[in-house]
Amino acid sequence: MVEEKIPSSVLRHIPVLADFLLEKVCFPPNAILVDATVGYGGHSLLLGARLGPEGMIIGLDVDPQCIETARSRLEGLPCRIILERENFDQLKDVLVQQKIDTVDFILADLGFCSGQxxxxxxxxxxxxxxxxxxxxxxxxxxxxxxxxxxxxxxxLADLLYQYGEERASRRIARFIAEQRRHRPIQTTTELASLVCRALRQPDHRPGRKIHPATRTFQALRIAVNDELGCLERLLKAAPDLLRPDGRIAVISFHSLEDRIVKHDFKRNQAAGIYELVTPRPITANADERKANPRSRSARLRIAQRKTDGTSARSARNDRGR
Ligand SMILES: C[S@@+](CC[C@H](N)C(=O)[O-])C[C@H]1O[C@@H](n2cnc3c(N)ncnc32)[C@H](O)[C@@H]1O
Known part of the structure; x- marks a missing residue:
């Protein structure tokens, strides 16, 4: 019923790798789940359906519109819902405010929603x-x-190279620097055309897999939102915030994010803190790729906090777990 009020851009956002996630994550009906990137609440809606009235979802997002959309989508769930406009690198503080030491599950579905x-x-x-x-x-x-x-x-060239893995970063940076000396670059299409000129490629070429400006846009988005820094801080905090046997799942959409997740999980595995639930990243199957083009670049990794993990605190939350 609630779905009838939801704009179509929201409904077009299909939660990625949800079937696999639901298969790999099990928790009791009174579990505490963190959806660190609640977005339009797609994953939370599915996960929350497994919780009872004693269960809780804590959903975070930096975008207030997402929080409002998630609020109306999740209101029918039987569990408690706490939604906060907060960066996930502040998760520990959010839990402290809620008087929660540890949680059963943390999900981070990185990037942006279709509507954004x-x-x-x-x-x-x-x-x-x-x-x-x-x-x-x-x-x-x-x-x-x-x-x-x-x-x-x-x-600027270093940024395009580091965050966009753009091999022509110096040339693009030179074109940008030259252009801005005359007139500011004001729109996304102006920037995209400038990148095409720098790469000596036309804006539109039928059958081309990715637009020449894709890497430049990725690099800028990562820099503007400090995406890699936020992810690193979330991963650093996670072992202390998961109860023994609790799981963390991260869905990433480009190799820079996936590399950070992979190395973090492996480091924690070597330290005896995590077990890898997915030794290799999970990707979407052909059906999902066809139904949801966004899923094509998605990679899901899941790790489980070991019961006897050594370095993280052996804290329990105040709900007797
Ligand atoms: C891929 S969408 C999540 C979609 C959601 N899983 C669903 O099924 O509807 C990613 C969301 O993360 C949010 N986001 C990105 N970086 C964030 C950060 N550092 N902290 C909190 N939210 C963030 C974005 O605003 C966006 O809504």
Whole structure:
């Protein structure tokens, strides 16, 4: 019933790798789950259906619109729902405020929702002219336009190389620096055309798999939102926030994120803190790829906090677990 009020952009966002996630994660009806990137509540809706009135979902998102959408979508669940507009790198503080020491499950489905990329105010897409913003959290000070206009050419090139794995980073940075000397670059389509000119590639080429500006846009989005730093801080906090046997699942959408998750899980495995539930990343099968193109680049890794993990605190939460 609630779904009838939800805009179509929300319903178009299909939670990625949900079947596999549900298969690999089991918890009692009174579990405490953290959805660190609640988005439109797609994963939470599925996970929450397994909880009873004693269970709880704590959902975080930096985007207040996502929080509101998730609130109306999740209101019919039987469990307690706590939704906060908060960066997931602050998860520990959120749990402290709720007087919770440890949780049963942490999910982070990284990146952005379909509706966010279509939202013209966010400037995440070069399919239509949008202001160069790219902030998922509009409390952040610097927009993509600020990064483009205030970063010196060499640093900009390094950023495009490091976060976009863009081999032509120096050439693109040179074109940007040259352009901004004459006139500011104001829209996503202007930037995309500039990148195409730098790469000597046309904007539209039928059958091309990725647009030439994709890597530049990824790099800027990562820088604007400090995506890798936030992920590292969440992963660092996680072992102390999971109860023994609790699990953490991360769905990433590019190799930089996946590499960070892989190394973190392996480091914690070597330290006797985690067991790897997925020794290799799980990817979408052909059916899911067809039904949901976003799932094509998704990689899911799950780790389980060991019962006798040595370095993390052996804390229990106040619910007697
Ligand atoms: C892929 S979507 C999540 C979709 C959700 N799993 C669903 O099924 O509806 C990722 C969400 O994470 C949010 N996000 C990105 N970085 C974040 C961060 N550091 N802290 C909290 N939320 C973040 C985005 O605003 C976006 O809503």
């Amino acid at each position: 990329i279509e939202d013209p105010r966010r400037g995440l897409s070069f399919q239509q002219p949008m202001p160069l913003d790219m902030r998922l959290d509009d409390r952040l000070e610097k927009t993509a336009a600020d990064w483009i206009h205030r970063t010196d050419e060499k640093k």
